[in-house]
Amino acid sequence: MNTYLDLEKFPLDRPDSPAYANLVARCKSDMATHGMFNLDAFLRPEYAQAEAEALTPKMDSESFNHKRAHNVYFKKSIPGLSEDHPALKLFETSNNTLCNDQLAGSVVEKIYTWPPLQRFLAEVMDKPALYPMDDPLAAFNVMRYQEGQALNWHFDRSEFTVTVLLQAPDEGGLFEYRTDLRTADDPNYDGVARLLAGEDPQMQQMNVVPGTLNVFRGVNTPHRVTPVKGDRARMIAVLTYYETPGARFTQTEQLGFYGRTA
Numbered sequence: 483m484n485t486y487l488d489l490e491k492f493p494l495d496r497p498d499s500p501a502y503a504n505l506v507a508r509c510k511s512d513m514a515t516h517g518m519f520n521l522d523a524f525l526r527p528e529y530a531q532a533e534a535e536a537l538t539p540k541m542d543s544e545s546f547n548h549k550r551a552h553n554v555y556f557k558k559s560i561p562g563l564s565e566d567h568p569a570l571k572l573f574e575t576s577n578n579t580l581c582n583d584q585l586a587g588s589v590v591e592k593i594y595t596w597p598p599l600q601r602f603l604a605e606v607m608d609k610p611a612l613y614p615m616d617d618p619l620a621a622f623n624v625m626r627y628q629e630g631q632a633l634n635w636h637f638d639r640s641e642f643t644v645t646v647l648l649q650a651p652d653e654g655g656l657f658e659y660r661t662d663l664r665t666a667d668d669p670n671y672d673g674v675a676r677l678l679a680g681e682d683p684q685m686q687q688m689n690v691v692p693g694t695l696n697v698f699r700g701v702n703t704p705h706r707v708t709p710v711k712g713d714r715a716r717m718i719a720v721l722t723y724y725e726t727p728g729a730r731f732t733q734t735e736q737l738g739f740y741g742r743t744a
């Protein structure tokens with residue numbers, strides 16, 4: 483994996499080293515303060531670019547165009563919220579997705595299934611262990627956003643999400659987020675409505691270099707990707723792990739996100 487990953491800077495393969503302990507401590511601290519952490523250029527940028535190019539023909543011919551209007555919950559209705567509540571405002575999303583069953587042999591698959599990464603993430607996230615999903619579609623994806631495409635405001639299904647940026651666009655395609663807008667006990671619908679109206683001063687933007695591994699707690703932190711501008715697409719790998727083995731999407735979720743069931 484040292485070919486692809488910068489294991490000198492991020493010694494995930496040396497869990498007994500002091501450098502590893504330092505890295506875990508830094509990531510825990512970033513997670514506690516910002517709800518996310520980054521390993522800059524963890525996937526060496528030349529391999530990130532090569533992976534983006536290698537996957538482009540498949541993206542052109544086989545990907546699912548995830549295009550729909552949705553609210554921040556990806557649900558039709560929320561018990562106790564009237565249909566016209568501004569927290570349920572609909573937004574357009576469009577991007578193209580390749581699923582894990584279309585990514586056999588890819589570098590993204592190698593990273594997703596590499597046990598030291600799972601162990602490292604578990605340690606940073608204070609979990610006894612983390613497991614890959616047992617879902618042929620939702621375990622890991624590569625998403626492409628071309629000119630005008632975007633992923634609109636949403637909360638994630640999983641507690642946290644791991645991404646690796648493969649290719650950055652020339653303009654737009656920015657990741658925007660609002661840390662801890664809700665909690666497990668307080669859905670904060672008025673706060674959600676404020677954010678969606680563009681009136682939350684605590685919204686932030688993140689800009690990362692290609693190859694960066696980002697981990698963010700997206701279950702209570704709404705986030706979006708702004709529309710891409712220009713000819714260069716934004717391409718990103720999304721890796722999902724759970725605390726229990728065997729996690730799967732429901733058929734309804736598979737259909738909604740990937741246009742098919744498997």
Ligand SMILES: O=C(O)CCC(=O)C(=O)O
Binds near residue numbers: 657707
């Ligand atoms: O494209 C990204 O940076 C974010 C992807 C994301 O939020 C998701 O897949 O849930």
Ligand SMILES: [Fe+2]
Binds near residue numbers: 638643700705
């Ligand atoms: Fe997300």
